[in-house]
Amino acid sequence: xxxxxxxxxxxxxxxxxxxxxxxxxxxxxxxxxxxxxxxxxxxxxxxxxxxxxxxxxxxxxxxxxxxxxxxxxxxxxxxxxxxxxxxxxxxxxxxxxxxxxxxxxxxxxxxxxxxxxxxxxxxxxxxxxxxxxxxxxxxxxxxxxxxxxxxxxxxxxxxxxxxxxxxxxxxxxxxxxxxxxxxxxxxxxxxxxxxxxxxxxxxxxxxxxxxxxxxxxxxxxxxxxxxxxxxxxxxxxxxxxxxxxxxxxxxxxxxxxxxxxxxxxxxxxxxxxxxxxxxxxxxxxxxxxxxxxxxxxxxxxxxxxxxxxxxxxxxxxxxxxxxxxxxxxxxxxxxxxxxxxxxxxxxxxxxxxxxxxxxxxxxxxxxxxxxxxxxxxxxxxxxxxxxxxxxxxxxxxxxxxxxxx
Numbered sequence: 001x002x003x004x005x006x007x008x009x010x011x012x013x014x015x016x017x018x019x020x021x022x023x024x025x026x027x028x029x030x031x032x033x034x035x036x037x038x039x040x041x042x043x044x045x046x047x048x049x050x051x052x053x054x055x056x057x058x059x060x061x062x063x064x065x066x067x068x069x070x071x072x073x074x075x076x077x078x079x080x081x082x083x084x085x086x087x088x089x090x091x092x093x094x095x096x097x098x099x100x101x102x103x104x105x106x107x108x109x110x111x112x113x114x115x116x117x118x119x120x121x122x123x124x125x126x127x128x129x130x131x132x133x134x135x136x137x138x139x140x141x142x143x144x145x146x147x148x149x150x151x152x153x154x155x156x157x158x159x160x161x162x163x164x165x166x167x168x169x170x171x172x173x174x175x176x177x178x179x180x181x182x183x184x185x186x187x188x189x190x191x192x193x194x195x196x197x198x199x200x201x202x203x204x205x206x207x208x209x210x211x212x213x214x215x216x217x218x219x220x221x222x223x224x225x226x227x228x229x230x231x232x233x234x235x236x237x238x239x240x241x242x243x244x245x246x247x248x249x250x251x252x253x254x255x256x257x258x259x260x261x262x263x264x265x266x267x268x269x270x271x272x273x274x275x276x277x278x279x280x281x282x283x284x285x286x287x288x289x290x291x292x293x294x295x296x297x298x299x300x301x302x303x304x305x306x307x308x309x310x311x312x313x314x315x316x317x318x319x320x321x322x323x324x325x326x327x328x329x330x331x332x333x334x335x336x337x338x339x340x341x342x343x344x345x346x347x348x349x350x351x352x353x354x355x356x357x358x359x360x361x362x363x364x365x366x367x368x369x370x371x372x373x374x375x376x377x378x379x380x381x382x383x384x385x386x387x388x389x390x391x392x393x394x395x396x397x398x399x400x401x402x403x404x405x
Contacts, residue, residue: 025299027059028307032088033070037257041323049310078102083295085304090138091123091286095362098130103291105130109305119329122286122357131289132308133329137252140188140283141351144267148246152269159272163226167246175226177236178249180217180379183371185249189213191282191356192274201361206393214378214385221379252348255325268344270351285355287329366399
């Protein structure tokens, strides 16, 4: 009986969340998956837009979801015919939405030459541009506590020397924290070992570089004991904020929160060069984007276009950096003195230049799912690295084959 009533109840809930009961010709429905500290900025821009001449009666309904929940809810809502008008999020799921016909290409609607080329590249697939860039980055960096660390390490040799020496003297719970269960945090180190998860649309997981990366993880975890044994995002965040870890690797989305938390003790640096290979870790770089649902009504297209142009205007891109410390996607805004004179923006840009665009190909969904499972089995010693890497590739190939049938 539960299965019989599940779909009607889900569709009812989706309809209620997606569309106001009244005439929605002037209502824009937005779904997002941002951190809590970002919501006030989003709402401030929406509020300013509604006050512009000609926007009388415009309403913008914003709904927040966790990352995976947003993907599942948007797919279900699109299939049910009740999607939101806009999504705000990173580029990695946009490939799936594009192939499924849930979002529309936008190159004929906006002038993308105004935006930084790499951030546009990260939302491009099969000759189309699928989102309007809001920020440039969404990348990992290294944060440190200046009360515990005088100078940020430039190499992993310097980092490990601190961890083996000063961190032990201070009796820190762990030296460095990052989410070792999520492949997004694995990718910079994979790049430092000379690998990358994709070549075009072909997954490249069963490689010597992936084996070396997982061996590096095991060394950090079991031999050196520099990282937490079992620690997810919330765990690593708490260790760092509570000064139980001197360093953390986290995304640019966390900059403003850590600045407020640590004040004068806030430290930011690029992820140290891997001493073994003399290569820099290469975090995946994209940004945040507005994607437009294929279910958007034609009569609201002009209104939505005005909203996105306003949201990504020079003035708002600069305000976004001041509020969230996110680098702008708009070229003109990136030259503003408020941004170019700030040390945090300089370090963040330096890290971006060492990164690589996040692949938008839908095959990355299979990579994420398989890598998460098998790297977890390897790093908990439930599977040998050799077997884990082999099965990671096999499972990814199988998932891609199933997607293409």
